[in-house]
Amino acid sequence: MALTADGSEQKELTQTPLLKIWVPWMGCNLNRRRGSSVPQFCNSPTMIVMVGLPARGKTYISKKLTRYLNWIGVPTKMFNVGQYRREAVKIYKNFEFFKQDNEEAMNIRKACAAAALKDVTAYFTKEQGQVAVFDATNTTCERRAIILNFAKEKGYKVFFVESICEDPEIIAENIKQVKFGSPDYVDRDIEEAMEDFVQRIECYRASYTSIDDDKDRKLSYIKIFDVGSRYLVNQVQDHIQSRIVYYLMNIHVTPRSIYLTRHGESELNLLGRIGGDSGLSPRGQKYANALATFIKSQNIKDLKVWTSHMKRTIQTAEALGVQYEQWKALNEIDAGVCEELTYEEIQRDFPSEFALRDQDKYRYRYPKGESYEDMVHRLEPVIMELERQENVLVICHQAIMRCLLAYFLDKPGDELPYLRCPLHTTLKLTPVAYGCKVEPFFLNIEAVNTHRERPVNVSVNRNQDEALQTVPDHI
Amino acid sequence: MMRGCSSSRTKLTQNQDRTVCMTNCPTLIVTVGLPARGKTYISKKLTRYLNWIDVPTREFNVGQYRREFVKIYKSFEFFRPDNEEGLSIRRQCASAALNDVRQYLTEEGGQVAVFDATNTTRERRETIIQFAEQNGFKVFFVESVCEDPDVIQENIVQVKLESPDYTNCNTEEAVKDFMMRIQCYENSYETLDEVLDRDLSYIKIMDVGQRFLVNRVLDHIQSRIVYYLMNIHITPRSIYLCRHGESELNVKGRIGGDSGLTPRGKEFAKKLTQFIQKQDISDLKVWTSQMKRTIQTAEALGVPYEQWKVLNEIDAGVCEEMMYEEIQESYSLEFALRDQDKYRYRYPKGESYEDLVQRLEPVIMELERQENVLVICHQAVMRCLLAYFLDKTAVELPYLKCPLHTVLKLTPVAYGCKVESICLNVEAVNTHRERPENVDVSRMSEEALLTVPAHQ
Numbered sequence: 032m033a034l035t036a037d038g039s040e041q042k043e044l045t046q047t048p049l050l051k052i053w054v055p056w057m058g059c060n061l062n063r064r065r066g067s068s069v070p071q072f073c074n075s076p077t078m079i080v081m082v083g084l085p086a087r088g089k090t091y092i093s094k095k096l097t098r099y100l101n102w103i104g105v106p107t108k109m110f111n112v113g114q115y116r117r118e119a120v121k122i123y124k125n126f127e128f129f130k131q132d133n134e135e136a137m138n139i140r141k142a143c144a145a146a147a148l149k150d151v152t153a154y155f156t157k158e159q160g161q162v163a164v165f166d167a168t169n170t171t172c173e174r175r176a177i178i179l180n181f182a183k184e185k186g187y188k189v190f191f192v193e194s195i196c197e198d199p200e201i202i203a204e205n206i207k208q209v210k211f212g213s214p215d216y217v218d219r220d221i222e223e224a225m226e227d228f229v230q231r232i233e234c235y236r237a238s239y240t241s242i243d244d245d246k247d248r249k250l251s252y253i254k255i256f257d258v259g260s261r262y263l264v265n266q267v268q269d270h271i272q273s274r275i276v277y278y279l280m281n282i283h284v285t286p287r288s289i290y291l292t293r294h295g296e297s298e299l300n301l302l303g304r305i306g307g308d309s310g311l312s313p314r315g316q317k318y319a320n321a322l323a324t325f326i327k328s329q330n331i332k333d334l335k336v337w338t339s340h341m342k343r344t345i346q347t348a349e350a351l352g353v354q355y356e357q358w359k360a361l362n363e364i365d366a367g368v369c370e371e372l373t374y375e376e377i378q379r380d381f382p383s384e385f386a387l388r389d390q391d392k393y394r395y396r397y398p399k400g401e402s403y404e405d406m407v408h409r410l411e412p413v414i415m416e417l418e419r420q421e422n423v424l425v426i427c428h429q430a431i432m433r434c435l436l437a438y439f440l441d442k443p444g445d446e447l448p449y450l451r452c453p454l455h456t457t458l459k460l461t462p463v464a465y466g467c468k469v470e471p472f473f474l475n476i477e478a479v480n481t482h483r484e485r486p487v488n489v490s491v492n493r494n495q496d497e498a499l500q501t502v503p504d505h506i
Numbered sequence: 507m508m509r510g511c512s513s514s515r516t517k518l519t520q521n522q523d524r525t526v527c528m529t530n531c532p533t534l535i536v537t538v539g540l541p542a543r544g545k546t547y548i549s550k551k552l553t554r555y556l557n558w559i560d561v562p563t564r565e566f567n568v569g570q571y572r573r574e575f576v577k578i579y580k581s582f583e584f585f586r587p588d589n590e591e592g593l594s595i596r597r598q599c600a601s602a603a604l605n606d607v608r609q610y611l612t613e614e615g616g617q618v619a620v621f622d623a624t625n626t627t628r629e630r631r632e633t634i635i636q637f638a639e640q641n642g643f644k645v646f647f648v649e650s651v652c653e654d655p656d657v658i659q660e661n662i663v664q665v666k667l668e669s670p671d672y673t674n675c676n677t678e679e680a681v682k683d684f685m686m687r688i689q690c691y692e693n694s695y696e697t698l699d700e701v702l703d704r705d706l707s708y709i710k711i712m713d714v715g716q717r718f719l720v721n722r723v724l725d726h727i728q729s730r731i732v733y734y735l736m737n738i739h740i741t742p743r744s745i746y747l748c749r750h751g752e753s754e755l756n757v758k759g760r761i762g763g764d765s766g767l768t769p770r771g772k773e774f775a776k777k778l779t780q781f782i783q784k785q786d787i788s789d790l791k792v793w794t795s796q797m798k799r800t801i802q803t804a805e806a807l808g809v810p811y812e813q814w815k816v817l818n819e820i821d822a823g824v825c826e827e828m829m830y831e832e833i834q835e836s837y838s839l840e841f842a843l844r845d846q847d848k849y850r851y852r853y854p855k856g857e858s859y860e861d862l863v864q865r866l867e868p869v870i871m872e873l874e875r876q877e878n879v880l881v882i883c884h885q886a887v888m889r890c891l892l893a894y895f896l897d898k899t900a901v902e903l904p905y906l907k908c909p910l911h912t913v914l915k916l917t918p919v920a921y922g923c924k925v926e927s928i929c930l931n932v933e934a935v936n937t938h939r940e941r942p943e944n945v946d947v948s949r950m951s952e953e954a955l956l957t958v959p960a961h962q
Contacts, residue, residue, distance in 0.1 A: 043766070044766065044801060044802055052796060052813065053796070053797070053798045053802075055805060244717075248716075260722060261700070261719070261721045261722070263717070263718070263719050263720075265716070265717045265718075266716060266717070267736065270872065270875060273733075273736065277729075277733045280729065280732065280733075281729055308855075359861060359864070360864075370855075399764075399826075405815060416726065419726060419729060
């Protein structure tokens, strides 16, 4: 037995059953052992602090960024000070609340910001959060100084995101999209609401100091001008800030739709076998043709079509008769030793693996294969490019589609592997307000069901019937 | 990154023309900045990165054209703004370079050309923009702005003193002349302006990456370029690359798999620990794959390490854990195809080197961000990483020598990378198989197995 640097005996490595990670000994705390299984993005917690006048997209950016960071596995939470204010002041009367000389309101607003900061601390210390997005106007040096001091005291990193825009059309559109629906304006008509909100913005304008490129040159920040036409990036400190900058520089607000679908039904689908690289069944081919008709009827401008490198998605795309791009990253999850097996065979040959998968389907890695967690990492460039693009049709696979859908619909790791993505159904996703509208289109071609629900009994001691209880029918 | 874009939408044939569709039209990257601001450093690095991620790129250094035209460099006077003859020659050189750019992008399959010159006047840039418009190229400017005298001095020392322009001068003379040269440009320098140039696509890099101004990023490739430029730095550091210690499957001559270390492999892990300790590296990060053999190697070091799944060895699909002899027996056609084009060849149900490069891109990006790092990986993976640092082509990459029990220490220097190979003196089996002479599918077994290294 070899000796390690510290003189202790080097134990034989064993592989953890669920994640298939090699560790020095079983039972060692996965978080405290020497080898971490995911690259460490942040050592100290990071506060992302929004800056900008009302209706500059701060909450839009905050929500989107939070969704993205959570999806790539960085626990992130958003703290919207406006929400705290709405809880403190049950009924919003009018813009006078935001006037500079309204002392009572000022005190309430300061208290709300302080309460939010307190919750940020709780999130970092008690909930293992890594990033907190502090969504408020933060338009004065004074307010930003308070936040910086707070962060310094606690050892948090701070990264400012300032949104600057003076295009009246964009601002009007923002107000329309998100402010009219706000609880603040629930009882107003549109004209009243617009008038009030414009006055609200004016309340902030007089005391607004943008981040100063000279005085604040030691701060870490990005300034976004005119919805992404220009950016100023200053003092990026670490990996996570670099990723955040890259993400913010790739998103846009141009209206568009993303169509997600699986390949047409495949030969292996019919046989109830997972994975593999088979071709379309006759019904699958019918679906491909129906998809072509559907897409034409949608009259989409400049549609990009993406597939994986697997035969069944490519065959589906071929029916469309347009150019398409193949991404290896869109290939279905690699089931390793279970490739091309039926669930019955998996239960027969690998019963404990089968049970482990049901215990934690997101993190479970097939022997010599992948996990959903692995897939999310390899899909990240796809998501980044989807953000850059406009109208796109992605023809992919069940597990892949679940991962992509989870990103757009903000579904957490425990829901993701059970999202319903049936064959022969196209989902049309359209960004709207702070989220995503989903329209399912079932193209009326029958197909097998490939969705296996989590069975009731996930214990490794369960019997065969309990394990196979939720397996969908097949040949 | 997009792969295998079928530009014609016809068949599912094996040898489909696989052009990468990242850019619709070619891109001209134009550097801007006073001398000694790192333009050539950035040009070369960017070119190397883009080629590695399979975007055919070439740099065109106008200074080179000038050196070929004006055989002998006399002094800074050549660059004086009132030197008509000098100006005329310089204009001609720029034109010649642009001509070569046009040829590269339109006739030689290039996708990106990096036009490396000072381009400090709006007039010069306007000429380039018109040239690009006429030819259907997109333009992206990369301006480097720096007034830190220490940084400029260091630049001059690192790359200017070695320049052919100053072979016959001593250091003091060279520095003095170069400072005068910079001055020649200063009066007419028009930096990219937020207002005047608001319709151009550009990134302005200030003070070696402290601050960036990014304007109108038009497409995917420009977005990737910006991300890359924002992650590189010039802080001195070293990257150590090595493979895991010799593994059980190594000695059996079997590829892939997930076996543990042999006794000799464990010995290497010990020696590696001693070597690393002696190097006395500040803040060393250690990275491994998620395969047993690299983790075992790292465990011996007794320091924290990070496991990256993307550092896993190439997936040999149906050939996993086979010996070359067995591959020849069961998959002789595949074996020959692999020898014909080892970079693009994909194992059935496995990967190719090309796939590896794609999945390693985040590792490279993070390596650029980091400082001192030790990467314990695998043969094919190490070849890909090495090819990035040493600017090796796709043809050379799969045959780079990365023997077991040898550490490569890479230190960025001037425009490239210094490599020190340190063999830790622990015997190991050879796993390097050279390309055999006969790569034809009809070759005989002996010809196929000619270059297989010895094993148990």
